[in-house]
Amino acid sequence: MFDVLVIGAGHAGIEACMASVRMKKKTALITLNIDMAGSMPCNPSVGGPAKGIVVREIDALGGIMPIVADKTALQFKMLNTTKGPGVWSLRVQSDKEAYKKMMKEILLNTEGLTVIEAACHSVIIEDGKATGVRLEDGRIIEAKTVILTTGTYMTSTILRGHTATSSGPEDQPTVNTLSESLRKAGIKTFRLKTGTPCRVLKDSIDFSKAEVQPGTNEFLSFSTTTKEEDVLPFDQQEVCHLIYTTPTTHQIINDHLHDSAMYSGLVKGVGPRYCPSIEDKLVRFADKERHQLFLEPESRSLDTIYIQGFSTSMPVDVQEEMVHSLPGLENCIIKKYAYAIEYDAIDPLQMKPSLENKIVENLFTAGQVNGTSGYEEAAGQGIMAGINACLKIDGKDPFILRRDEAYIGVMIDDLVTKGTKEPYRLLTSRAEYRLLLRHDNADQRLLEKAYHLGLVSKERYDAFVLKMEQIERAKEELAQVHIKPGSSVDEYLQYLGFDPLAHGCSELDLLKRPKVTIHGLSSITNVDYPPVIAQQVEIQVKYQGYIEKAKRDAKHLEQMEKVALSENLDYLHMDNLSLEARQKLDQIRPATLGQASRISGINPSDIALLAMKMKK
Template sequence: MYKMYDVIVIGAGHAGIEACLASSRMNKKTAIVTLSKDMIGSMPCNPSVGGPAKGIVVREIDALGGMMPIAADKTALQFKMLNTTKGPGVWSLRVQSDKIAYKRFMKEALEKQDHLDIIEAACKSVVIKDGKAIGVELEDGTFIESKTVVLTAGTYMTSNVLRGHTSTVSGPEEQRTVNTLSKSLRDAGIRTFRLKTGTPARVKMDTIDFSKAEPQPGTNQFLRFSETTNPEDVLPFEKQEICHLIYTQPKTHEIIHTHLHDSAMYSGLVKGVGPRYCPSIEDKLVRFADKERHQLFLEPESKELDTIYIQGFSTSMPIDVQEEMVHSLPGLEHCVIEKYAYAIEYDAIDPLQMKPNMESKIVENLFTAGQVNGTSGYEEAAGQGLMAGANAALKVDGKEPFVLRRDEAYIGVMLDDLCTKGTKEPYRLLTSRAEYRLLLRHDNADQRLLEKGYEIGLVSQERYDAFKNKMEAIEVAREELSNAHIKPNSDVDEYLKSLGFEPLAHGCSALDLIKRPKITVKGLAKYTGLDYEDQINEQIEIQTKYAGYIAKAKRDAKHLQQMEKMKLAHDLDYENMDNLSLEARQKLTEIRPLTLGQASRISGINPSDIAILAMRVK
């Protein structure tokens, strides 16, 4: 007999993990229902964490006390900082993950977590009474009661695996699917739609000729997602794995074009919309017909496996065609394919029916997170799961929702996009989606979010104290550098000349000198006697060199905050509001924005419509 829970989480993928850990850390009696304990934290697609925008989301998850950054650091095969030739607003960490070690780490983390039960079963339906979620029904008929439910079923809701002209009822990695769960949501009035994603073939490592590929090593410095990770916690650079780069060949393109009608995507078998920013290789060839070749990365999956993941070569071609395609690639002419590629189609929920706190507008106490909300990516899922789990816990306590603004976090950008604009295809975070990306940097995630996480119980006292000490150290260093006077002399002039600057005409503070490109705290240390930990140096340099840009971004964000303070009543009668455009009436009635700021971001809402709403608010 199961006990009454505060929070029940359905699904133990990346969203479910963060959801159940968040509510448990907030001292709520939590249960997570999963088809298989051994699949907790599974990586059915790319064995990696991070990348452009996504890596910053992982840093934000860390600032809010989440587990993904810790697991990613401790099970990484390679660390690589991306976009370092550009400004800090787009720097992003990516790790190649050991998918077996990652799953094991996450399973153990859940088993050790206080206030959390793991239930190995299939969830038949969300039980809804009088418009409220009151628990779940398992496949064997068992009812488990709870105050809130967090649905994170990923690609397991009524999913079909597609290859060529064949459709098989199945979840990812030959796992089972659940066909009744999404029906229980539709019966309650929740809209669902079909989406598609896919994964490439895996080939045996020792059958690849890597001499025909370009080595892609990681970054030779101590990098980490979590502020709690120490150098001894990560794989030393000399022991890290090397990925490899190859390109599709004319023969590859010929094979794909010849068999295009055999692809599930082009044979008419696929009904769902696929990911725009991670398309199948046949979709790339059709959409980018002018490109002579496409990049592919050969990436190891685990130290415990002898398989390589062909990143960028997702396909839904039949197996015999896949054999031809893979063997046309350089270095893979004689390789052995361990697992064949496939596409997978599944039910997702229309995110326009979700509130900014991730609670359903249709069913009270039901929260949704991850790919069921129409997103793609482990990182997007984990960020949503953490927010859904935290908000479910807050709902149990009758507290205000925890919502992040667009100028506070990439997580805030993602959730605002989903519940304001919706999506018709798997949504992926990009740096271009964030209008305040200079404020949402890899380096300052803890400064933006850690205190917020601490206030609602996501972050421990120990972690919060360490953060305060770090911020005090940065302030002390800034003050010392501001007071350190650099006088013109031959040594200083030689240093400046080596960087392309004229000699000093008169003395100035070290902080003033750091405003110049290429001049660093470490570079000035021999003249000031001041040097600090790398992360303190980095903070001072970014804040000093980009001070003007950061100040402008904050001014722009302040205007957004003013609009977010202007609340819109939930029961406003938009249909009969004078002077609103017809499209505005329809969109506002459907989405029911909570603030004037949210209303301004709905597609089809004009400035004149916002002016009318502003007058109504006043």
């Protein structure tokens, strides 16, 4: 008998079982193949817009994806640096083989975690509660809670051209009985589709026809625990390359659209809107003369290059023509052909904000099985499912992150409130409080919560408290530093494009100007701070007005989130609610008034009526 039983060792499953272990629960992880733990069957990278901030949030919650991503990265790149801090995001090009190997070693050497290599036949459900699983060899594993993180492995099918093969990603086996056991319990499933491009031999590419895409030449990391000596020095980091599709590429694809599994009628599931196949791009954006593609290394132990942006489900002979029409790839050798994969996912509207299923008690789900796409989205859900499974066992309230507290909170709220009919991907535009949800302040938002949950050590928490004290002390000191008009400061301001100072002011006030930095003023004031402290002070000072407005807006949301709605409310017979509101509220059964307000089709008048009823 285990406390927490996790099915699947992908990015969601790993974070779920590691969170459970940190919260002192007897934990088991069932996986088809431990060598595939943390595999990256698609893009060999971690992070990117919004996603990189999720990885920082996972770090603040004590997760391991950030640590392993840092230590196995081939390139670090900070994105959107020409824009405001609300959209800064770190992305690393990953060594997918080193990443898998490190994850495997961590899992096998974690005390309190039992790893079981087996195929899961079905979830055992008794009286509406998950009590364990039945393995394909007949064994039964009992558990107080079950976390399903099967990714794209439930009844999955590989699609190329007019051919469909029952298989999981990267030639791994699929599980065909698991989703049927869920449907028998009343859980709704639906089909989704994703895909991956060809891999070509590196030595067969003419890189002189491509634009070099280097990383960022400074120390960057996802985890605040990562030291500079833990990561690859900049001069040893790999470079990526940029190329574009050609008119010939487009002609080949358009001539063979009927051969694509996507357009031949073979694909039944809905594909990702924000990461479509190349043939889907050509159909959707017929006016575009070309599409950009990135050539990315997969691992230092592999001789292959990943063609990002060239996902396809064309037959292999057509893929040969397509790839050879690209600049620099005219004579390349394809080592692994592209494919589309279709799989079963669970309707996220049947999920509570805690990620526990509404139909089957003690069953939690996380990752692509919930209808999302991306390693980072999966890991973020996994850590939350692991936390909430432990809290459920202890009889405690679930740990729910609000939309103003984390991108993880935005994602889960979107899933359980709006649902999805296509693979869901996090975007910065999904977060209405993105100035509060920054790359630089994930620890300020979440680390104290993690400490009280038992997810991070006292040593790390104390280091965080010290950092916050240093930031406040620096702001106080800078408020006392008086800068008089004069040659040095005027030269600095004119260099930045400002008029000279008309009268004296504090250094803190001067920092409100764009481009003015503590380090830039240090030669004038002899006051400087470590980069992490200086950056925090500058962001807080420069964006103070915007941050305070966002906090005021979030305060209104917080008040609505405090109004809990009973699970047993009879919405269908509630007087004066619109018919659509009754039906939507009955289907989704929101946990709070705030969640109810975000349901599509619910009007402000419906919310006002609900609020009145709750007051009564």
